[in-house]
Amino acid sequence: MEKIKTEDAVGKILGADVTEIIPGVKKGPLFKRGHIIEESDVEKLLSIGKHYVWVFGEDEGFIHEDDAGKELMKAVSGNNLKLSSPSESKVKLYAEKTGVLFLNKEGLFKINSLPDSRVATKRHFTLVRENSPVAIGKVMPVEIPVSEMEEIKKIAKEFYPIVDLKPVKKNRIAVFPVGNEFIEGRRKETMSYKVKEYLESLGQTVERKDMLPDDEEKIASVGKEAISEGFNIIIYMGGISVDPDDRTAAGIRKIGVNEVIYGVPMWPGTTFLISYKENSIILGIPSSSGLAKSGTSFHRIMPILLTGYRLSKEEILNMADGGFIDAANL
Numbered sequence: 001m002e003k004i005k006t007e008d009a010v011g012k013i014l015g016a017d018v019t020e021i022i023p024g025v026k027k028g029p030l031f032k033r034g035h036i037i038e039e040s041d042v043e044k045l046l047s048i049g050k051h052y053v054w055v056f057g058e059d060e061g062f063i064h065e066d067d068a069g070k071e072l073m074k075a076v077s078g079n080n081l082k083l084s085s086p087s088e089s090k091v092k093l094y095a096e097k098t099g100v101l102f103l104n105k106e107g108l109f110k111i112n113s114l115p116d117s118r119v120a121t122k123r124h125f126t127l128v129r130e131n132s133p134v135a136i137g138k139v140m141p142v143e144i145p146v147s148e149m150e151e152i153k154k155i156a157k158e159f160y161p162i163v164d165l166k167p168v169k170k171n172r173i174a175v176f177p178v179g180n181e182f183i184e185g186r187r188k189e190t191m192s193y194k195v196k197e198y199l200e201s202l203g204q205t206v207e208r209k210d211m212l213p214d215d216e217e218k219i220a221s222v223g224k225e226a227i228s229e230g231f232n233i234i235i236y237m238g239g240i241s242v243d244p245d246d247r248t249a250a251g252i253r254k255i256g257v258n259e260v261i262y263g264v265p266m267w268p269g270t271t272f273l274i275s276y277k278e279n280s281i282i283l284g285i286p287s288s289s290g291l292a293k294s295g296t297s298f299h300r301i302m303p304i305l306l307t308g309y310r311l312s313k314e315e316i317l318n319m320a321d322g323g324f325i326d327a328a329n330l
Contacts, residue, residue: 003052006045009037013061013146015054018045034064034143036071061146065089068139068149072117075153076108078161081134093135095128098202099167100304107159116140117152121163123322127303128165135163166307173199174208174231176222178238178248183213191290192237198293202306207231214239219251227255227280233305240284241271248284249273257282261313265320269297274311281305295325 004012013036020030030044031037037045037053045053056062063071069089077083077093084092095101103124111119119137128134156162175195181187189211196206208231212218219236226234239248249262257275262284264272273284283305289298300319304311 003054006042006051006053009045009053009055010039010042012037012053012055013063015056018048018050018053020048032064032066034062035067036063056146062143063146063149065139065142065144068144069137071149072111072119072139072152073135073137075156076111076119076135076137076162078102078164080165080167081163084133089138091137092133093137093163095130095132095134095165097165097167098130099128099165100307100309101126101128101134102161102164102166102309104159104162104164107155107162110155110159111152111162114148114151114155116144116148119163125300125304125319134165166309168202168303168306169308171204171233171306172231173204173206173233173235174210174226175206175235175237176210176212176219178212178214178219178236178240178251180214180245182211182238191287194290194293195235195237195285195298198299198302202303204306212236214245214247216247216251216254219248220254223252223255223282227277232280234280234282236282236284237290238287240273240286252282252284255282260311261316264297264301264316264323266297266300266323266325268292268295268325272297272301274301274316276310281310297323297325300325 014031014033017029017033018031021027066086066089069086069091070083073083073091073093080096080099081093082096101122103121108119111117116139119135121135122128175192177189177192182189199206210222212222223234236248236252239246252273252275255277257277259275262273263270268288269286271286275282285298288296
């Protein structure tokens with residue numbers, strides 16, 4: 001250890017506990033051995049007369065488990081996340097906003113491959129509500145070498161961000177129920193109301209809703225109109241399967257979209273079409289989306305798209321792992 005001026009100790013590792021004494025009130029550690037001294041700590045140390053402190057040299061330093069846990073989770077954390085206070089080195093990350101969790105799985109694997117650091121998270125692409133926990137991490141021993149913390153930070157920098165939260169944004173949404181039976185008055189259209197309720201639960205407003213026939217030309221023309229009006233999410237529901245009368249998929253294709261996938265590896269809700277056109281996301285969603293309040297492909301995929309993120313075909317195909325959602329009664 002070496003003795004250095006407190007002002008020069010920022011970023012250094014405290015080599016011995018620093019005791020604070022307030023007569024009749026407190027006698028205990030202000031900072032513990034292994035604490036990484038921050039800029040805000042300097043004035044606190046000077047206020048109790050500590051103009052010099054003992055710090056570890058780089059070749060002999062160890063970091064206490066609480067400080068190490070905090071540094072670990074700070075290193076892996078990306079945007080819109082906040083840290084809890086450490087408890088026996090366990091530190092949680094909480095969502096600052098309602099959004100979707102994004103993970104760099106390779107970086108997470110490498111962090112957990114180190115001898116003493118462990119981080120567990122909710123699953124990639126999970127919808128999380130504001131102030132809910134999304135990840136927890138700790139170090140295994142009471143203290144870890146500085147060299148390991150340096151390796152943690154190196155990996156975290158290489159794969160940044162390892163744990164990230166993309167907030168749900170406000171979108172301009174149009175919903176188009178499709179079906180001749182609705183136009184002809186043979187059946188009342190009710191499924192779009194549950195879709196609308198779900199979107200509203202995520203802070204969205206459906207600004208336009210029109211009933212459409214099973215006519216691909218009409219489906220395409222209304223879609224083009226919605227794009228020109230600035231709707232960035234356009235949802236068709238109904239007529240998306242392979243029945244003879246179903247023309248929704250063909251109508252969407254006539255818009256001239258970049259079709260990512262038709263048929264997602266999820267159940268319920270396999271017959272799902274995802275496409276993009278300019279600044280708009282155009283979807284053909286299955287009937288299960290309006291039959292359940294949760295637990296379908298729509299409820300898994302929609303929050304991701306509401307963040308503005310555009311899913312690739314590969315990412316959607318990887319959702320097969322966990323894609324058997326098995327919503328009750330569907």
